[in-house]
Amino acid sequence: MLPQELIRAKRDGQALPAEALRTFIQAIASGQIGDAQIGAFAMAAYLNGMDDAETVALTEATRDSGQVLAWDDLDLPGPVLDKHSTGGVGDLVSLVLGPWVAACGGHVPMISGRGLGHTGGTLDKLEAIPGYDIGPDQARFRRLVKEVGVAIIGQTADLAPADKRLYAVRDVTATVESMPLIVASILGKKLACGLDALVMDVKSGSGAFMPTHEASLELATRIAEVASQAGTPTTALVTDMSQPLAPCAGNAVEIRETLRLLRGDAGDSRLLEVTRALAVEMLLQGRLAEDRHDAEHKLERALASGAAAERFARMVAGLGGPADLLERPARYLPEAPLRVTVHAEAPGIVQRLDTRALGMAVVELGGGRLQAGAAVDHRVGLSEIVAIGEHVDAERPLAVIHARDEASAERAVAQLRAAITLGDAAATPPTLIHDAIR
Numbered sequence: 001m002l003p004q005e006l007i008r009a010k011r012d013g014q015a016l017p018a019e020a021l022r023t024f025i026q027a028i029a030s031g032q033i034g035d036a037q038i039g040a041f042a043m044a045a046y047l048n049g050m051d052d053a054e055t056v057a058l059t060e061a062t063r064d065s066g067q068v069l070a071w072d073d074l075d076l077p078g079p080v081l082d083k084h085s086t087g088g089v090g091d092l093v094s095l096v097l098g099p100w101v102a103a104c105g106g107h108v109p110m111i112s113g114r115g116l117g118h119t120g121g122t123l124d125k126l127e128a129i130p131g132y133d134i135g136p137d138q139a140r141f142r143r144l145v146k147e148v149g150v151a152i153i154g155q156t157a158d159l160a161p162a163d164k165r166l167y168a169v170r171d172v173t174a175t176v177e178s179m180p181l182i183v184a185s186i187l188g189k190k191l192a193c194g195l196d197a198l199v200m201d202v203k204s205g206s207g208a209f210m211p212t213h214e215a216s217l218e219l220a221t222r223i224a225e226v227a228s229q230a231g232t233p234t235t236a237l238v239t240d241m242s243q244p245l246a247p248c249a250g251n252a253v254e255i256r257e258t259l260r261l262l263r264g265d266a267g268d269s270r271l272l273e274v275t276r277a278l279a280v281e282m283l284l285q286g287r288l289a290e291d292r293h294d295a296e297h298k299l300e301r302a303l304a305s306g307a308a309a310e311r312f313a314r315m316v317a318g319l320g321g322p323a324d325l326l327e328r329p330a331r332y333l334p335e336a337p338l339r340v341t342v343h344a345e346a347p348g349i350v351q352r353l354d355t356r357a358l359g360m361a362v363v364e365l366g367g368g369r370l371q372a373g374a375a376v377d378h379r380v381g382l383s384e385i386v387a388i389g390e391h392v393d394a395e396r397p398l399a400v401i402h403a404r405d406e407a408s409a410e411r412a413v414a415q416l417r418a419a420i421t422l423g424d425a426a427a428t429p430p431t432l433i434h435d436a437i438r
């Protein structure tokens with residue numbers, strides 16, 4: 001089918017045959033199709049949608065548009081597993097989850113991204129560690145996945161290249177918010193990693209990518225169905241992002257929190273609870289545990305024994321970072337020159353947080369990007385962020401700002417106060433795991 005005929009068919013509301021979609025996506029990857037036709041296709045798909053069969057075909061074509069990683073030749077003793085999240089604020093789940101699952105026998109080749117909009121990026125956080133190389137060669141990546149069980153690195157150019165072009169065009173043609181295009185985009189990249197199983201973390205709440213809980217639930221449901229039909233068993237959880245998941249946000253600050261969690265210094269926390277729930281699903285999907293109880297037991301042991309922390313340390317060292325980061329974080333992680341403790345103007349109980357606004361405050365402090373390709377300041381961010389239901393007063397601040405100068409700190413103080421709603425009534429902390437699609 002010629003590209004213009006495929007666009008016409010979708011424009012007129014017809015379902016597209018799998019083979020035609022595959023040819024079209026391949027032509028996008030090879031550069032034979034220009035941005036005009038990509039944009040027209042995206043708009044037709046946005047307006048008329050795609051059924052499940054089309055979405056599966058689009059996902060498989062995106063996955064196969066470049067290199068698809070294969071692990072068979074390595075004779076790995078355990079399953080190849082991964083998690084993907086729609087992103088959030090204070091969401092350092094990947095940094096804890098990857099090593100934790102590796103310590104339980106999984107192999108996690110995690111291809112992560114940079115900060116996007118108000119959300120932080122795992123790669124930006126890892127680059128706060130001096131020497132950490134997010135772009136190792138294939139041999140090193142594969143060796144780490146085999147020997148350490150986890151390697152968190154950046155996207156390579158030959159993984160799902162069709163999505164790179166399609167996403168760039170969607171970004172400037174008001175077609176990002178299309179369910180089938182989102183599903184195929186996320187899964188096309190993930191399934192190209194040659195996984196035995198995937199767990200998806202779809203966020204819901206004021207810091208989530210999807211605008212409503214219903215939309216998050218629909219995305220989770222469609223991802224689980226489409227991935228499973230495309231041959232990769234997938235479980236999806238809808239988890240809470242109505243407040244930052246960790247009590248901090250920023251790059252070096254989140255690495256510090258990761259180390260505290262892995263060393264067991266942070267105790268139980270919302271971050272750990274969500275990470276544990278995702279890890280349980282991964283162990284079950286990978287048949288690394290007999291049942292939920294067994295999975296939880298294995299995970300507790302891996303954390304308490306220091307095995308998860310050890311995997312993180314080996315991954316960091318294996319990718320060029322310092323071998324003693326866990327023991328001496330202060331020696332390596334950069335600190336902002338200014339720390340400002342921000343109190344509420346009057347005592348009260350935290351009712352609501354505008355998580356997106358808090359994420360944007362971190363971006364404006366320099367912790368994220370206002371323009372594509374800009375450098376980030378790894379030192380800046382927020383710590384000690386209050387949670388819903390907490391009481392704030394002259395003792396308990398709203399948060400601590402880590403800033404590079406007075407001007408940016410002052411702006412962040414106003415943004416922080418505006419993002420946190422206080423009241424007199426007791427407020428119940430939200431449920432952390434809203435839905436599970438298995």
Ligand code: URA
Pocket residue numbers: 167176181182183185186
């Ligand atoms: N993330 C992606 O990778 N693709 C989308 O379409 C949306 C979010």
